[in-house]
Amino acid sequence: MNQPDYEFLRKLLRDKSGLDLSADKQYLIESRLLPLARKAGLASISDLVQKLKDGSSALISQVVEAMTTNETFFFRDKVPFDHFRDVIMPELLKARANRKSIRIWCAACSTGQEPYSLAMSLKEMSAALAGWRVEIVATDLSQEVLEKSKAGLYSQFEVQRGLPIQLLVKYFKQAGELWQINSDVRGMVQHRQLNLLHDFSQLGTFDIVFCRNVLIYFDQETKINIFGRLAKLMEPDGFLVLGAAETVVGLTDVFKPLADRRGLYRPSGVVSTAKAPLPGAPRVAAAGN
Numbered sequence: 138m139n140q141p142d143y144e145f146l147r148k149l150l151r152d153k154s155g156l157d158l159s160a161d162k163q164y165l166i167e168s169r170l171l172p173l174a175r176k177a178g179l180a181s182i183s184d185l186v187q188k189l190k191d192g193s194s195a196l197i198s199q200v201v202e203a204m205t206t207n208e209t210f211f212f213r214d215k216v217p218f219d220h221f222r223d224v225i226m227p228e229l230l231k232a233r234a235n236r237k238s239i240r241i242w243c244a245a246c247s248t249g250q251e252p253y254s255l256a257m258s259l260k261e262m263s264a265a266l267a268g269w270r271v272e273i274v275a276t277d278l279s280q281e282v283l284e285k286s287k288a289g290l291y292s293q294f295e296v297q298r299g300l301p302i303q304l305l306v307k308y309f310k311q312a313g314e315l316w317q318i319n320s321d322v323r324g325m326v327q328h329r330q331l332n333l334l335h336d337f338s339q340l341g342t343f344d345i346v347f348c349r350n351v352l353i354y355f356d357q358e359t360k361i362n363i364f365g366r367l368a369k370l371m372e373p374d375g376f377l378v379l380g381a382a383e384t385v386v387g388l389t390d391v392f393k394p395l396a397d398r399r400g401l402y403r404p405s406g407v408v409s410t411a412k413a414p415l416p417g418a419p420r421v422a423a424a425g426n
């Protein structure tokens with residue numbers, strides 16, 4: 138692939154999904170986009186770039202989706218789900234005792250293992266939650282992963298990754314060679330397509346946000362902007378859960394880490410001036426977190 142084509146794709150991916158590729162990821166682009174180019178009847182990455190320059194929006198979405206990393210599994214990293222059960226929910230059960238409602242956002246849900254891990258955790262606490270309304274909103278940029286999440290169908294391999302056998306038996310049914318999560322657990326999760334680069338204030342206010350293993354792909358400026366906007370839609374006593382390799386420390390003071398609870402953050406009360414970049418517009422400047 139020639140350098141101008143690589144730079145074109147790098148910029149396109151940064152603008153459309155936030156993906157921040159270093160200068161030496163040509164092999165990654167080739168391995169993910171050549172099959173897509175061939176499927177579209179194009180012989181090379183150069184032909185694909187030409188077609189993208191002609192402005193085919195369907196092809197742009199396919200390129201963006203092909204470059205996303207959708208790796209996920211049930212109860213990934215375990216600790217955040219222990220925190221959910223032992224720290225977050227007990228505290229919110231007290232704090233929301235009058236209103237009896239909790240809203241959770243899973244902000245890059247991939248194929249659903251993360252929101253369904255939360256839904257099963259809630260099912261396991263159903264005695265304490267009798268009479269409560271708990272909403273889980275699961276969003277992702279990729280329509281393809283959302284369709285899989287909605288279907289709640291997983292292979293033997295996928296249910297063997299992180300899911301305790303008792304929960305498999307309790308909450309899944311076999312569907313041919315696959316396993317399907319029961320409809321009552323599926324019904325606890327609402328799915329929506331959403332790009333974190335765009336405005337998400339319309340989702341409403343959340344008590345808990347799981348935003349894990351997605352910001353890691355973005356540059357600092359984009360992370361700061363997203364943290365600023367996340368803080369604005371969270372309850373002041375809400376909880377933000379990040380992935381094991383992600384942190385706000387050194388980037389922004391709109392969230393503060395919880396001592397001794399790795400990956401867990403709360404809004405600090407510092408207000409951000411961050412705004413969503415408009416689709417396709419030049420990205421927001423670093424200042425104003």
Ligand SMILES: C[S@@+](CC[C@H](N)C(=O)[O-])C[C@H]1O[C@@H](n2cnc3c(N)ncnc32)[C@H](O)[C@@H]1O
Binds near residue numbers: 251331
């Ligand atoms: C590695 S998966 C993480 C899934 C899950 N949160 C976990 O930790 O297991 C990253 C997900 O982020 C999504 N993603 C990438 N860029 C995004 C963006 N700009 N807005 C929303 N989702 C995005 C991808 O489609 C992918 O499903």
